[in-house]
Amino acid sequence: MTDAPHDIAAAELLTVRDFIRYGVSRFNAAGLSYGHGTTTAFDEAVFLVLETLHLPIDQLEPYLDARLTTAERRGVAEILEKRVTTRKPASYLTNKAYIQGFPFYVDERVIVPRSYIGELLFSDYFGGEEFAIVEDPPSVERVLDLCTGSGCLAILAAQVFPEAQIDAVDLSPDALEVAKRNVADHGLEDRITLFQGDLFAPLKGRKYDVILTNPPYVDAEAMNALPAEYQQEPAMALAAGEDGMDIVRRILKEASKHLTDEGGILCEFGTGREILEEDYSKLDFLWLQTANSFGEVFWLTRDQLKAAKL
Incomplete structure (x- = not known):
């Protein structure tokens, strides 16, 4: 043999x-x-x-x-x-993934965390001297991580916004079990609250200084052509309709209602920039750059969303 x-x-x-x-x-x-x-x-x-x-x-x-x-x-x-x-x-x-050097438990109940937002949180965009979308991170009181998955962005946000209380939402009860484990592993049970539900639905009018979201954004054609590795991940964490923008559109429609007067939303959405700019021509998206991306993450303020009647 x-x-x-x-x-x-x-x-x-x-x-x-x-x-x-x-x-x-x-x-x-x-x-x-x-x-x-x-x-x-x-x-x-x-x-x-x-x-x-x-x-x-x-x-x-x-x-x-x-x-x-x-x-x-x-x-x-x-x-x-x-x-x-x-x-x-x-x-x-x-059963391990790392973002910005922080370890997270993962298994097949959640997408493997790999968000550009992790890099952005630890960049000069937050607290930098020359240009920052959030000038004073310690002054941030409430943060929302929408579509939290494993909870990694909520946990990273707790490091960047040391005084903030953080809510984290996911539709999947299974994903929230993983997030609960990670929150406990990092000793953040007193600062991060997990909610199960559809986007903003379980939050009952709460408002935030910063909303972070890395929602599903894979279009139908790409879903049908996923390599075997990606097929192992929960489809609900990837699929977002024909053009991949279904969830992002829903978030943009509701976000202003959940932002404080000076608040803003940071959203990673993949490669659909042209679609968003065409659909929301009145919005002045601020496109943020990372080491390996440009035009895949945007920042919008509550004032910008309100001005566009969103």
Whole structure:
């Protein structure tokens, strides 16, 4: 009987470097898809190897030539093989995702967190000296994370807005169970309140200084062509109608009612900028830039929404 690939790898490979090289080769040969926190076979292999070995995922160099124990080799070889055979995103295999260095528990009940908003929250857009959409983050009293999923943006917001009480809403009870675990893991039960319901419906007129939202925004054509990795995620966290803008339109219609006089909304919505600018020609969207995106996240104030009669 022929040994399985991971058994051969566990027997013949010795170091972290060996397993990363092997992982890259296996992933490339299998034609895997990425985008759940990594964008290349190398980054995916590094994440899986270091996370499986309980090593810091941002400190590869000190460990590259470290030899692994027999048990460690077996564990790493098995998880690399699972990535190929199951096509599950790496974060589902490790039950761990990171945004801005903060760890979050994830499983198949939630989309793997990967929002550009995480980067923006820790940028000069919030509290920067030259240009900021929120000039004084400590003065923010109430924040809403709409479509919270795993709760990651609410938890990051708690770091950026140290005095704020934060509400987080999701339609999925299963997703909120994951969010509840993450809120507890970060010790934020006294600052973050979770609500189950459809967008603003469970909030009963509450108003916020800042609304953050990374809603579903995948259009019907893209949903039908999703790679296997993305098909493992909850469809309700991705699908948003024929052009992908169904949920964003609903949010824009209701947002001004839930913003304080000086409040604003930060929304990530994918690549539908032309659609939004055509549909809402009276809105002066402020498009924010990240290291890997431009025109996929906008900021609007309550005054702008009201002026456009939204």
